[in-house]
Amino acid sequence: MKPDTTLAMRQLIAQIRSSIPFDTPESTLCSDHCRICSKKLLEFLASELEGWEYMLRQGQVPNFGNLSRLERMGRKVYSALEKTGFVKTS
Numbered sequence: 001m002k003p004d005t006t007l008a009m010r011q012l013i014a015q016i017r018s019s020i021p022f023d024t025p026e027s028t029l030c031s032d033h034c035r036i037c038s039k040k041l042l043e044f045l046a047s048e049l050e051g052w053e054y055m056l057r058q059g060q061v062p063n064f065g066n067l068s069r070l071e072r073m074g075r076k077v078y079s080a081l082e083k084t085g086f087v088k089t090s
Contacts, residue, residue: 009062009070013049016074020087022046038086045077 022042052062052070081087 005062006056008067009052012071013052020078036080036084038081038084041077041080
């Protein structure tokens with residue numbers, strides 16, 4: 001049986017959206033860490049997620065490489081946001 005990569009991509013998108021506070025007011029996005037711009041990272045990752053959500057609605061089936069790339073991107077953005085203190089690990 002072939003794995004359902006569409007379902008896996010939807011689950012990955014949901015996991016990223018629940019782990020990163022995309023709805024944070026813009027006034028609180030900036031921190032003292034100007035080398036890592038939380039606002040730009042959130043915008044970048046949000047656009048990637050929106051792009052995949054659109055492609056999934058159009059019926060495009062992601063492959064394992066697409067899943068891996070988005071997962072890696074989400075981890076890197078999360079890690080950078082963690083360094084700035086924007087997200088806190090439990």
